[in-house]
Amino acid sequence: MSEGSNVKFSEAEALEFHSQGRAGKIEIIASKPMATQRDLSLAYSPGVAVPVRAIAEDPAAAYDYTAKGNLVAVISNGTAILGLGNLGALASKPVMEGKAVLFKRFADVDSIDIELATEDPDKFIEAVALMEPSFGGINLEDIKAPECFIIEQTLRDRMNIPIMHDDQHGTAIISAAGLINACHLTNRELKDVRVVVNGAGAAAIACTALIKAMGVRHDHVLMCDRKGVIYQGRGDLDQWKSAHAVDTDRRSLEDALVDADVFLGLSAAGALKPEMVAKMAPRPIIFAMANPDPEITPPEAKAARPDAIVATGRSDYPNQVNNVLGFPFIFRGALDVRATTINEEMKIAAAQALAELAREAVPEEVAAAYGKAHSFGADYIIPAPFDPRLMEVVPAAVAQAAMDSGVAQKPIADMAAYRTALRSRLNPTTSVLTLAYEAARGNPKRVLFAEGEEDTVLRAAMAFRDGGYGIPVLVGRDDVHDRLRALGVEDATGIEVFNSRTYGRVPEMVDHLYKRVQRRGYLHREVERLVNQDRNIFASLLLELGEADAMITGVTRPYAQSLREVRRVLDPVEGVTPFGIHVLVGQSHTVFLADTTVTERPSGEQLVDIACHTAEVARRMGHEPRVAFLSYSTFGNPEGNYLERIREAVRLLDARGEVPFEYEGEMPPDVALNPKMQKVYPFSRLTGPANVLIMPGLQTANIAAKLLKELGGDAMIGPMLVGMQKPVQIASMTASASDLVTLAVLAAGGIAR
Structure with missing residues (x-):
């Protein structure tokens, strides 16, 4: 719903x-x-x-x-x-x-x-x-x-x-898919189930009409409106309600529900009482779809009948009846065959496709985002809204039904090719990012926002909390709660704030940091000053001491300065030079640029490490990596003074033998990205446009990333810091609250690591 x-x-x-x-x-x-x-x-x-x-x-x-x-x-x-x-x-x-x-x-x-x-x-x-x-x-x-x-x-x-x-029909199709699977789990046939529909508006009538078209018997459905059961002979019925009137002596919702198998609610919050649920048939199926609050909550229904299967229109309960599972994909299939209408056959095909998809093994990324309950069963009878397979499965089923029922003006000759084309229409990055947000909600972490006196950071922290993605932990002084109240946060005092002037473990922090830096010329009193006055030092120590799971900083000072301060406390992964990735996200493509933040002139070995780790990030974000080592030179033409490091990186990868991604270089961006260049350079090992661009140096990389962000039409994520032992992200000084929330989710979820 x-x-x-x-x-x-x-x-x-x-x-x-x-x-x-x-x-x-x-x-x-x-x-x-x-x-x-x-x-x-x-x-x-x-x-x-x-x-x-x-x-x-x-x-x-x-x-x-x-x-x-x-x-x-x-x-x-x-x-x-x-x-x-x-x-x-x-x-x-x-x-x-x-x-x-x-x-x-x-x-x-x-x-x-x-x-x-x-x-x-x-x-x-x-x-x-x-x-x-x-x-x-x-x-x-x-x-x-x-x-x-x-x-x-x-x-x-x-x-x-x-x-x-x-x-009408979006709700009908999604609820019908859930009903198919609920009946499957309870060993029922649609032709046998007894259904009570509470509500007689547009969605309720559409739901009723569709399940009847799928096999539910007319005389097995009792529809109720505000006045009770819609029965034959009732004198106040319009033509749409009267079409669902039946010969029955039951007059109230409570009467109708006795021994009923299914409740379809499209009415009002609280309309279904626990005592009514208790009188339903064994293993009752309850679709409480009132918006925004259901006729009965799943905990209330389960308390009355632990054997019930329950669906609602809400995302915070299992089995969400969500119209977004239907209408985009139904129109996609209908448009692709130039259908003259959306008929019953196409709606039923969509419902059956959704039901079948829910019974398949859930992809790893979806399971990770939504939790272990997302495998077919009583708490998973409807696919997750962000399952990437929806784009392939539902339009194909709708298109096939349009062809079979004779309403397609442009039939599809090769359905396998069509399904492949459907997969390529959407950027997998968007699904992965969405799933990352869902995963954060399912496993909320404590995230430090190091610059807790900045309005942008405070807005991000509150959005992170209110979105259910985790617990924000602010670093700031005494006025942070006042700033939160000024931004309209009602429960400001409930937000945890760490103040270096009052935090009891500051002496322990000082000792810890002094041991790290004493042989770099730091005096003990200098370390005390750093811990007490530098928010990045203090926040990094909080992360190191386990007060939080991840950390975000960067909006108040240049990236390089923030990174220096963080690295005084936190170590990189052994053997890895930390580096930054900017991710350019379009409607149907994603490009990863690295290293955009750290190493000014990486060696051949460093370029290889950057390429390998960026390829891993690309794969975690749903892409098969194709790596291009960029240069102004195309395979040696023209010659130059700064090409050897790039060539060395390619040679080092060649020497490894088995490399789990495609790579090529040295090449300029047009050769890496323009498919027409494949014909000009047929020996290139890239089978398609590169999606991982390894830049020859920091100056080129940083300029390119910032130009694309300011002038390009695509969304830009990052920079994402990769290679640190602890989850820490450093935003740009121009980052919005939304950018900070995204980095916080990625840091907490481990995609950027």
Whole structure:
């Protein structure tokens, strides 16, 4: 029922997120170059006339020459916004923008939000129907019942593109997948189960219709609204409720639930009482999907019936019915075969694919993120929302069903190739990072924020805590709690703050550090001053003494200075020179740059170590490493004075024989990254564009990373410090609170190590 999680945040943080930088959450980016007059001439006049004539002659050509085939409109009138009610079209815009972002993030579907200022179904229908030439599909959203039924059915009849009201069918598909698996676990057949549906709105009616289409008998379903059971002969039923009326003498929800196998709740918090659950059949199946709070919580249901299988719409309980498992991938499959509609066969195929996926072995990265309960069983009947296999499994099933049911205008000839193409559409880094956040929530660690007197750091620490990713430990002076209160933190005194002036183990710290540095010319009183006055020294000692599991610093001083201070206390991994990695993350690609922070002119041996460790990080983030040793020279042309170290690195790797990744060099960036260069240099050992770029020196690396961050269109993570014995990360001085949270999660989770 939910598309998000129950992560906590302040209202101020939510408003800042939506307003910072470019307002809102979406922008339009040209997919073709627009730099020169010739580019513009091709994109517009006169070049655009050629595809215009082609489309006029053959309307299907619009899918070849425009974005129509990958473009979905998310349309609402704001009459049923989330759990907030009828707040109007304009107020629905943040939600619709968010839906558009989810389409792109999960299924690489381009999407635009459209808000229509009308509650008249006829006007709404006419406005949407007139937009058919613009879009490959329409996702209706947050429209109240019963108007949503009229709108969706009329548009499906009038339009020749996929239409789906996600509030109805998204919930229906995901809950149906869970029901398939719950019945599998309890040795039930759909045709035999007795179901009680509490709620008679859009989602409840859609859920009921879908499970009936899948085999649940009409007379085995009792639907209840606020007045009780919907039975034949009840005089106040509209056409949608009356379609689910049955001949029964039961009149209340409590009566209906006696000996029922399944409860589907799409009503209100607390509607299902423990005493009602106790009267259900053995091993009852309970889907309490009221949003944001369920009809009954899983602990309450389990207390009444320990044998129950329970699902909700919340991420903090097992078995989340989350619409994001459905709509992006359903539209992906429908668009890819140019389906004229989304029919029952396609919905059932999606539900069955999700059910089958949940029964498969869970990938290691998903299991690590969500915990050991994520293997098929009573607490795992629905796939995890960030399972990377969803992109391959669900669209393929939907596309196949569209072809089998005769609504596909562009059938797929090679399904194996299609599944491969689906996998390549999304960047695995995004899934790995998401899973890292989930893993942090499942195993929260204590993370030191060394610069606890900075507003950016305090915001990051609170976001880290409120997100459930771990326990922030601040380093600062007496006014830290006052600063937190000024930022709107209500329970500021509950935040742990270490102050070097009052911390009882300072003498122990001084002795520890003095033993490390006494032969470097430091006097004991100098060490006392460092421990008492330098926040990085003090925080590093806290980490060394076990007061926390990881540490974040860097926003108040240059990177090199912060690293020097940290290394006075903390050691690198034996035999490893620490180094930094910047990670460039795009929609479908990730590039790792190293070393961007530490060694000015690495030797051949150091370049090899940097390459090997960066390749390990790349693999942990979901990529098969292809390493390029960069230079201005292409395999020796032109000759230069500073190439020997790069050539030595390649020779050293060659001498190892078995190297667990592809590598090549020396080469400039265009040879490493442009696939066309494979034809120019066919002897290159890289089978595709490099994704690990080993820079020849710190100056080049640092400049390149910062240029890409400031001028590039992709997201940049880092620098990530690799090679220290303790998990410590040093951010850039321009890092945002979000950047700091990401580094804290990576440090605590061990991805950056």
